[in-house]
Amino acid sequence: MTYGIEPRTPGLRSEAVRQSNLTAILNSVHLAGAMSRSDLVIRTGLTRSAVGALVFELAELDLIHETRSPSAGNPGRPSPMVQARTDQNVVLAMEVLVDSVAVAAVGLGGTLLRVVRSDRPRDHMPANRTVQDLCRLARQVTARLPANCGVFGVGVAVAGLVRRSDNVVLVAPNIGWHDVPLGQLLSEALHLSVPISLGNDGDLGALAESRRGAAAGLDDVLYVSGEVGVGGGVISGGRALSGSGGFAGEIGHIPVNIDGLLCKCGAVGCWETEIGEGALLRRCAKLPNGGRAAINEVLIDAAAGERHVVAAMREQGRWLGIGLAGLINVLDPSTVVLGGLLERIYPYVVDSIRAELQIRVMPAMRDSVSVVPSVLGVDAPLLGAAELAWERILNDPAAANRWRVSATAS
Amino acid sequence: MTYGIEPRTPGLRSEAVRQSNLTAILNSVHLAGAMSRSDLVIRTGLTRSAVGALVFELAELDLIHETRSPSAGNPGRPSPMVQARTDQNVVLAMEVLVDSVAVAAVGLGGTLLRVVRSDRPRDHMPANRTVQDLCRLARQVTARLPANCGVFGVGVAVAGLVRRSDNVVLVAPNIGWHDVPLGQLLSEALHLSVPISLGNDGDLGALAESRRGAAAGLDDVLYVSGEVGVGGGVISGGRALSGSGGFAGEIGHIPVNIDGLLCKCGAVGCWETEIGEGALLRRCAKLPNGGRAAINEVLIDAAAGERHVVAAMREQGRWLGIGLAGLINVLDPSTVVLGGLLERIYPYVVDSIRAELQIRVMPAMRDSVSVVPSVLGVDAPLLGAAELAWERILNDPAAANRWRVSATAS
DNA sequence: GCATTTTGTCGCAGGCTACAACAAACGTTT
C-alpha cells in the first residue's frame, strides 16, 4: 500500500534485465530457502526456459546447486530443488556492542555457521583493542571453515552512529568512540581483501527480524532493542529506513516525558530514561549501574511475582507503550519487534504496553499492529550484518567471482 | 545513503527496460522541466540513439514535444528542447479539507492551470454534499480547458485516513466522516471515466513539497502541516512513507506532554494539543473555536509585536521543537517543511524551534537538518494529489492512450 | 505397459539498447 511513484530513474540497459532476474532467483533461495524450479517459475512469473538459464548460470557461479527432489506423490516430471550453497559461500558478520563483541560466519541463505562471542567490561575501550579482538575471533571462525569455502564480505553491526559512505563510526557514546574509522582499521588488520560494510546495530537488528525473525516477510516493521542504551530500526515498504545521513532510527531519544530525567545525551525526558536498563533498575530500587547481574536479579524477582518488581514492570511497560504509540502513529508498522532487554521483560510489560496503545494509537492502526518479542534474540544484529554483507552479491550475482576470496587464504 | 537491499523482486521481461526508460525520460521533463535531448542523454546514461527513439515515442503519444532550442552560443549542432505538453495533458486535482474544498487542473509538468476554491463552514458535512460541490467545481475547471485537452485521472487529497486499495475515507474526524466510499461516489457523479486516487492531505503535501516545493529534489523530507488538526507526511529515500495500511504520517498524535490536555482522539498530551490552532488561540487567550478570524487577529498582533502574543508564539515554538526533535531522531530528514498555519507563524516560532532542536536532536543530525516554511502554501496538497494522479502515466507512458479521456466529453 | 500429467530443453522470433559511421547544424577562423 504505497504511493508507488518512483524517484529519479536512471536509464536501464538490456543487461539490467538479466541482472535483476538473477537477483530474483538468488534472493528467493536466500530468503525463502530451498524451493523447486517450478516454484521459482511461479514466484518470478518468468518462463521455464528463462528460469532454467538463470539457475544454470547461478550454479556455474557455485552460488546454488540443484538436487533431486524427493517424489512428493504427484504425477508429472519432478522438479529439482534449488538451494543455496550455504557452506561454500559465507560472509563474516561482526558485532560491536557495549559489553560484548562477536564474530560469525553466515552462509548464503542465512545459516549461522560459526559464532564466537566475547564479553568485555563496560569500560570505554580503545578502538584498536576492539579491532584486535575482532580479528582474533575472526581467525577462530575462519579456521574452522571448509577448505573450498569462499568469503564474500564483512558486515559489522555497531552500537553507534555510523557514516556508511566511508565506514566511520561517528559516535558510540556507550563505547566511548568518536570518529573512529572502524572500516579502515578492520580492513588493514583482517588481511582479507573483501568489502567491509558497517551498520547501526538497531538498523541491522530490524533488517534481520524482518527477513528471518519475528516479522519474517513483513514489509513494515519497527524493531526496538533496549540494551544499555535504547536503539532500534525501521523497515518500511521492505526497505530499511535510513534517512538523509543514514542516522534514522535513533528512537531512544524521542522526548516522552518533558518533566522527566536528564538523559546522557543532554536533553530531558528522552524515551531511554524511561525504558532503558537504568530506568528498570531505578524502579526496582537497584543500583542503576548494576549491569547485567542486577538485571538478572530483577528478572528472577519478576518471575517469582515480587510485588514491587511487578509494579515497576507495569510502569516500565506504560512508558514503553507511550513511546511506541507515537512511533506507530508515525510509521504504521504491521509489527513491532522487541529485542534485547525488552525481549526478556516482554511477558511482564506486554499488557501495560497494549493498554497504552489502545488509548494512544489512531483506530485504523491500533487494530492492525502487533507487538511481539524477538525470535532471533542476541543473534539479530549479527544476522542483519550478514544481510548487509550479502547485499552486493545479491544485487549482482554475475559478479560473484570478482568478490569471492578463499577463506583459508587469510 | 541507504541499506540498498531490495525487497522481493519479481522477474523482469525485456519490455520492462523500454517502459523504465520511457518513464525516466517523461519523469525528467515532468519534474525538472524542459531540457535538451543531450541533457537527457547525460541524465539517463543512455545513448543518443536510444534517447532519440524514446523521445520519438513519447512525442507520438502527444505527451511531449520538441522545440528548436534558442542557440546558446556554443559551437556544434543545437539539441532540441524536450518539454511536456502541459496544456494538452492534465489531471484533475481535488482537495477536501475541513473548511474548504478545491479543484484544479494540473498539466503534465506540474503546472497549475486552473484552480477553483470554495470555503465552507466547519460544520460536519454529509459526503454527498461534498461530492456535489466537487463536481460543480470540476465542471467549472474542465469547461475552460482547451478542446484538444486530454484528462488522465483524478487525484484527491483528503484531511483524513484513507484506505487506498478501494479509495474509502475511513475516518475524517474534523469533517465528521466515517467509512465514506469517496472514490466510488466521485466516480459515479463525475461522469469522467478516468481512474481516481485518494490520498491523505499531509502525505500529498509532503510529496508536493519534496518534488516542487521547499524541498525540491530532496529525498528525505518531513512535512508538517498545522491546519485545524495537525497532519503531515514523510518522504524517505525519495518515496512516500506509507506504512502497512497506508496510514503513516499521523504525526498529530505523538505523545509529547504526558501531563497535558485531553485530545479529541481520546488520549492525553498529543502533539496536536500543543501545536494546533486551538493551542495557539488558547495561549493568546482567544476562543479556541474562533477559527480563521481569530487566527488572523493573532497574526496581526504578532506582527505588531504584542508582548503576550509573542510569548505565546515562543511557547508554541517550544512544543513544535519538542515534537520535531523526536521525529528528526527517528527519520533523519534533510529538511523539515512547515505548512498550513505553521507556515504563517513560522517567523515567530523558528527561533524557539531551533533552540529546542539544538538540545534534543542527536549531534550528527542536528547540524544537517534545516527547518523551512512551505513554498507551495495552500497549493501543496493539490499539487500532491496531481502527482498521485500522474503516477499511472509516468510509470507506463506507452499506455497513455488507454487512459486519456477528452476533457470536453464530460 | 500405456495414458496422463508435469516439467526440462532446444531453436526461433521479437524487443531493446550499444556501437560505429555518417550527416546535419552550429560557431569560429582565415
Next chain:
DNA sequence: AAACGTTTGTTGTAGCCTGCGACAAAATGC
C-alpha cells in the same frame, strides 16, 4: 565567404535477453 572543428541527430548492424511452441523426459495411475 569558405573551410574547419565541434556537437548532436540518424541509421544500420550486432549483441543480449526473454517469450513461445514443439519435443523429450520422468513421474503417477490404471
